[in-house]
Amino acid sequence: MATDQLHQFYRQANAWAQEARQSGWLSEADVENIESAEARTPAELFESGTQRPLVVAFFGGTGVGKSSLLNRLAGQAVARTGVERPTSREVTIYVHKSVQIQNLPEEFPVDKVKIALHQEDNNHDILWIDMPDIDSVDTRNRELVLEWLPHIDVLIYVVSPERYRDDRGWRLLLEHGHRHAWLFVINQWDRGRESQREDFTRLLNEAGFKHPIILCTDSREKERAPDDFEKLAQTIRSLANAHTIKQLETRGISLRMQELRKALQQTAEKIGTDESFTTLEQRWQEIWQATSMELEQGLAWKIESMAETFAARDSSLLPRLKKTEPEQPQKKPAVDTGQMWDNWAQTRLDDALDNLIVEADSQTVPTAPLRAGLPEIRDNARGWIENHLQTSLRSALLKPGTALQRFIYRSTGLLATLLPLAALSWVGYRVFVGYYQSALAPEQYLGINFTTHSLLLVLTAWLIPWLAHRKLKPSLQKAALRGLQTGLTSGLSEIDTQTRKIIEKLHQQQQQLRQNSEQILQKYAGTEESSQLPDNETLARMLVTEPDQNRAKTGTPEGKTHRPNRVTG
Ligand SMILES: Nc1nc2c(ncn2[C@@H]2O[C@H](COP(=O)(O)OP(=O)(O)O)[C@@H](O)[C@H]2O)c(=O)[nH]1
Ligand SMILES: [Mg+2]
Incomplete structure (x- = not known):
């Protein structure tokens, strides 16, 4: 009826x-x-x-x-x-x-x-x-x-x-x-x-x-x-x-x-349309591009000073880290990455999120559900940034320098051992041969000249690779700097991803609600008989x-x- x-x-x-x-x-x-x-x-x-x-x-x-x-x-x-x-x-x-x-x-x-x-x-x-x-x-x-x-x-x-x-x-x-x-x-x-x-x-x-x-x-x-x-x-x-x-x-x-x-x-x-959400996503991209650039610039000096402090404080960290890493993955490098996300950075983020709400409002997207979702971003930003800094710093320190640098460094280290050994072997062999021959003919015995040359040979065989090894050691400071930079970038992109997720979730909710209202409207469409006179x-x-x-x-x-x-x- x-x-x-x-x-x-x-x-x-x-x-x-x-x-x-x-x-x-x-x-x-x-x-x-x-x-x-x-x-x-x-x-x-x-x-x-x-x-x-x-x-x-x-x-x-x-x-x-x-x-x-x-x-x-x-x-x-x-x-x-x-x-x-x-x-x-x-x-x-x-x-x-x-x-x-x-x-x-x-x-x-x-x-x-x-x-x-x-x-x-x-x-x-x-x-x-x-x-x-x-x-x-x-x-x-x-x-x-x-x-x-x-x-x-x-x-x-x-x-x-x-x-x-x-x-x-x-x-x-x-x-x-x-x-x-x-x-x-x-x-x-x-x-x-x-x-x-x-x-x-x-x-x-x-x-x-x-x-x-x-x-x-x-x-x-x-x-x-x-x-x-x-x-x-x-x-x-x-x-x-x-x-x-x-x-x-x-x-x-x-x-x-x-x-x-x-x-x-x-x-x-x-409750807004699909277009309003597409526009909102675009606007967020713009807002975040500007904000993350500002944040990266504003935090650059912090990264540098942190890397310096790090290198100065613990230059022997590299070998230790190498050893301890597998057993203690949670161990923090000796630098407080928690200081990176300061009040200034948090304010920049808050401003960006506030802008997003203003944008939502102007796109006639109801702001209440957005407001409800954003505290998650505001509260977790510091944690996300720190996590990314840690992870990234860790892997940068595990492999400081480039692959080529690391190869040469390892090679020179090896040479600093192998070359003196080779030189000593040669000298040893000569001593043995000279000793053997001197038994047959006394004038053959090795003289002072040989001793000097042998010493010089061994010394050079060791000193050249050793010096090269020292010089070519990849810089910890640089590695830390690189790690912190990468960490900040990926931390910021995590904030971006999480914010997008929230917008996306809202969009889905909105689509569902609209779909439901459409279904109701459709179900009762045509039930209005003529209201003609x-x-x-x-x-x-x-x-x-x-x-x-x-x-x-x-x-x-x-x-x-x-x-x-x-x-x-
Ligand atoms: N002069 C005049 N008085 C009327 C007429 N109809 C009702 N009345 C009087 O108007 C008063 C109010 O009437 P009543 O029916 O109670 O009005 P109601 O409040 O609209 O229900 C009563 O005293 C009626 O006797 C009318 O046609 N002419
Ligand atoms: Mg009456």
Whole structure:
């Protein structure tokens, strides 16, 4: 059934909004926007599946004669009038006893409802309601009217010749005009003038009623002049048939569906689009490029002095590190890399992230979920930077210099051992040969010259590679510098990656939410049957023709006093 569909649509739209609200994508006001969409209908007052009566209500200010009109219809005093009104908060319902009222409007005080049952066939298919005074000083009265309003098919706007445009009633007419069928009664016509009727007609034309039905009645108890009362009763009766009620119902649901659809669409737009996220990602790239450049420049001197301190403090670290590395990978090099990320650097990062939020705002991406994600970056930046500095410094120190440098260094080291050994072997061999030969011929014995040359040979064989080895030793300071530089760069790029991840995660959330809203919209697309003016000419005259224009011009905060609607299964 159409009403059920409206209710389902309403529930799903609200559940969607709540979910989006909880994850920070929507504000309370956005949720209220959907919540305040009207989902209540006249049909839900009655048991579904049964033929329901047309719901007609007298609507208007205090003392215009609403209760008198109802009494006249009933042919008896069912509603209290004039001086005997102890409470103007009372709602009187005049209904055929065969009609089952299933539900009263939610939160409606039952003790404020007086139900007068009748057995008249004339009014068999009409449920008449005498509503509280709309202009009463008691604001609760107005709330009661608003509580009933969505359940009413036809509103009979009763005015007096003096007050045919009282503020409250008129505002409600403008705001809710399109949702109901309206009939206008100038009561107390015994005091009225034709010019007043004309003026009233003109006002109604402006409000969107092209040919309003205006009836003039005199509802005094005695000495009544002939009036349009019979016509009023007749007009209402002409609408109280299954076909017209169905038409009104279809139109009402269609309008509600459209409003709900619009509210959901508008709200879904507030969570940003794919393009806004693409732009946001680009803007972050720009922001981060500038910031990381600034950070690298600003921290350059720190890296240099750290590398110097490091080299000066522990020049023997290299061999030790080499040995200890495999067993103690957690051991920190003897330099405090934690000092690198100082307050200045943190402020630069904070500024960059703040800029990102400003950008998000200007891309109409809701900032709340972003704000919720960014503290993770702000809090972890120092740790990330330090980790990267450590790792990078460690691997730079493990392999200082370039590969070629390290090869030559190792080779010269080796030569400083091998060459003197080779020279000594040669000398040894010569000594042995000389000794052997001197046994055969004494003049062959090795002289002082040989000794000097041998010593020089051994010395040179050792000294040249040793000196080269010393000279070619890769600089620890340079290695530390390189390590720290690489570490900072990769630390900064970690911040970048993590921030992108957050943007990406938000984008996914946003896509999911949008997808869900699209699904809901699609599910209920086409369920809005035509809201065209009906074929019934009388009914056509009772409806506002251009609802949206009217509402746009005259939207008032009145409707905001709606409580969240009840939606029944
Ligand atoms: N002169 C005149 N008085 C009326 C007419 N209809 C009702 N009254 C009186 O106006 C007063 C208020 O009427 P009531 O029906 O209680 O107005 P309500 O507040 O709109 O329900 C009562 O004293 C009625 O007797 C009318 O057509 N002409
Ligand atoms: Mg009354």
